[in-house]
Amino acid sequence: MKIAVTSKGKDMSAEVDSRFGRCSYFVIVDVDTEDYRAVENQNAFVSGGAGVGSAQFIVEQGVKAVVTGHVGPKALKTLEAAGVEVYTGASGTIKNALEQYKSGKLKAVSEATVSQHFGLNNKKGGSF
Amino acid sequence: MNRLIVSIASGKGGTGKTTVAANLVKALNNDITQAIDCDVEEPNLHLFLKPNIFEKQKVSVPIPEIDKNKCTYCKKCSEVCNFNAITVVSKEVIVFPELCHGCGACSLFCPEGAIKEVDREVGTIETGHVGKVEFVRGILNPGEVLAPAVISEAKARIEDKKNVIIDSPPGTSCPVIEAVKGTDFVLLVTEPTPFGLNDLKLAVAMCRKIGVPFGIVINRWGIGNNDVTKFAREEKISLLLKIPYKKEFARCYARGKCIVDEFPEWMGVFRKLWNDIREDVRK
Known part of the structure; x- marks a missing residue:
């Protein structure tokens, strides 16, 4: 099963990007084999609808779950429609986040954890 | 003058x-x-x-309304949208009216004629x-x-x-x-x-x-x-x-x-x- 982790860099030691729609990279990991690849997020700098664009991209990758810091309403609506689970509250490296996901420490959300435009005002990610 | x-x-x-x-x-x-x-x-x-x-x-500005009986989920509408205002995932077309600029590209390019434009007051x-x-x-x-x-x-x-x-x-x-x-x-x-x-x-x-x-x-x-x-x-x-x-x-x-x-x-x-x-x- 493949999951996507929002990332600031291209490998497992990179830091989790707390933003979904405007994260720098998606690290797409096969949970069973831990094989991964990083894809640059083409929606990181679009003027609007970054969450929707990123969500559609993720769905097209055949990913079953997203692991991130926060998610906004439009991205969540899109991911939910495609049956992709969204886990928020991930932090540390991508490897840490994968462990947090596997050990069940992250919670699947059904409501947006931030309002729209969150990623625009929190370019460094992290705290509110 | x-x-x-x-x-x-x-x-x-x-x-x-x-x-x-x-x-x-x-x-x-x-x-x-x-x-x-x-x-x-x-x-x-x-x-x-x-x-x-x-x-x-x-x-008002025109926003897309989808006829689900005609839609084949081909994603053409979402490909031509510059604003991510319309997206197709699985068997669902989602429209985000607040992102829509009312340009009409989605309805123009829909090969099935499944999109009509309806007015939204702004x-x-x-x-x-x-x-x-x-x-x-x-x-x-x-x-x-x-x-x-x-x-x-x-x-x-x-x-x-x-x-x-x-x-x-x-x-x-x-x-x-x-x-x-x-x-x-x-x-x-x-x-x-x-x-x-x-x-x-x-x-x-x-x-x-x-x-x-x-x-x-x-x-x-x-x-x-x-x-x-x-x-x-x-x-x-x-x-x-x-x-x-x-x-x-x-x-x-x-x-x-x-x-x-x-x-x-x-x-x-x-x-x-x-x-x-x-x-x-x-x-």
């Missing part, structure tokens, strides 16, 4: 666009003039002109009178982003052969361009401070790019420094008027009055400004 359409803009907000617009309207006060407030996100020209409004019309146009001048104001509904749609509707009220004074939004983005494009002259209102100058330069670059003649009004003359004047001289831009920084003017503004109401000698100053613009356009 040809009619004249003047838009009043600025890079920086709060420099005095509305003050200049309101005073010009009152100084002209004739039945061949229209005043149009295009600062649709926060229109405030009415506070100074106190018009009688007699007509209100809704402004604002209102009010029409009325202030003295002999016709007054128009565009109001964008709170939370909406499609200011240009409301601005272009407000500008559609421009009548042939009438002089027009347009109060534009601040900045240099889409709404401003919508407000100033097609006008004969842009009056850039600035203040003699580093902030004023920085944003004035952006506004000048915008005017040059869209090819509309422009000139400068410096408001709050007396504060800051002389860099705006220097910039105007170096760039050979007409500096048409300096409005001094005066407590009496601030007081007048705070009461919702125009300078020309309380200082009638300024009537002539604003009439001269209008004539100077006319001269500038003729050149």
Whole structure:
């Protein structure tokens, strides 16, 4: 099963990007084999609808779950429609986040954890 | 004499666009003039002109509505959408009306004819009178982003052969361009401070790019420094008027009055400004 982790860099030691729609990279990991690849997020700098664009991209990758810091309403609506689970509250490296996901420490959300435009005002990610 | 359409803009907000617009309207006060407030996100020209409004019309933009019986989930609509306003995941088409710019590309490109356009209200146009001048104001509904749609509707009220004074939004983005494009002259209102100058330069670059003649009004003359004047001289831009920084003017503004109401000698100053613009356009 493949999951996507929002990332600031291209490998497992990179830091989790707390933003979904405007994260720098998606690290797409096969949970069973831990094989991964990083894809640059083409929606990181679009003027609007970054969450929707990123969500559609993720769905097209055949990913079953997203692991991130926060998610906004439009991205969540899109991911939910495609049956992709969204886990928020991930932090540390991508490897840490994968462990947090596997050990069940992250919670699947059904409501947006931030309002729209969150990623625009929190370019460094992290705290509110 | 040809009619004249003047838009009043600025890079920086709060420099005095509305003050200049309101005073010009009152100084002209004739039945061949229209005043149009295009600062649709926060229109405030009415506070100074106190018009009688007699007509209100809704402004709508088209958004897509999907016929699920015809849709094959081919994703063409989402591919052609520049704004991620329509997305197709699994067997679902999701429309985000607040992201939609109403361009119609999705319905145009849908190979199944499964998309029709329905109206979504985004604002209102009010029409009325202030003295002999016709007054128009565009109001964008709170939370909406499609200011240009409301601005272009407000500008559609421009009548042939009438002089027009347009109060534009601040900045240099889409709404401003919508407000100033097609006008004969842009009056850039600035203040003699580093902030004023920085944003004035952006506004000048915008005017040059869209090819509309422009000139400068410096408001709050007396504060800051002389860099705006220097910039105007170096760039050979007409500096048409300096409005001094005066407590009496601030007081007048705070009461919702125009300078020309309380200082009638300024009537002539604003009439001269209008004539100077006319001269500038003729050149």
